[in-house]
Amino acid sequence: MNPSTIRILYVICAIAFVAMIARAYMNVKGTDGLVPVVPHSEVADFAKTELDKLQQPSFEGNKELCGIIFETSDAELGVSIPRDGDEASCDISYFDEPGMVPVASFHTHGKHSDRYDGEVPSLIDIESDVATGMDGYVATPGGRLWRIDHAEAVAVQVCGPGCLTQDPAYEPCNGDPVKQRYTIDELQARFSSDLSC
Secondary structure (H helix, E strand, O other): OOHHHHHHHHHHHHHHHHHHHHHHHHHOOOOOOOOOOOOHHHHHHHHHHHHHHHHHHHHHHOOOEEEEEEEEOOOOEEEOOOEEOOOOOOOOOOOOOOOEEEEEEEEEOOOOOOOOOOOOOOHHHHHHHHHHOOEEEEEOOOOOEEEEEOOOOEEEEEEOOOOOOOOOOOOOOOOOOOOOEEEHHHHHHHHHOOOOO
């Protein structure tokens, strides 16, 4: 190759490199980052649809499934690939994708069990969402959907039994009324009480 051809190739490579760096820079969240704009009601509807898809696999595998709901820079919602947990827990990995901002965690509570109070969010559920500064959505074996409001540190029932796919083994407990809203203290009191069906 002659020297002018080599120079042209170097210039083309330099332009391509600068374009890649500029594109990556524009997609990376800075300290001010992306700000979610999708209303809570739309996030709740999206969470309901996504969690309903996970209910049956969660029952069949007797495990929690969890992930992150995110919003893109185009104000569209998406979900991370759900992660497998075990019977009573699920570790949501850190989420940091360029051009996307996490808006909520989500997880199922697996199949119905007499060993767990699976119809309400656990203390760990609410405390972890408060600690991460992100709302959370929880699906129960009875088909309830809960929203954990991290700012208020409360769990609010979005919809009641059967609004999501319900575990065929689920049996409602008449001696265990489920309220529409719980604070951390109220959940603590619920888990400390001795309710019987």
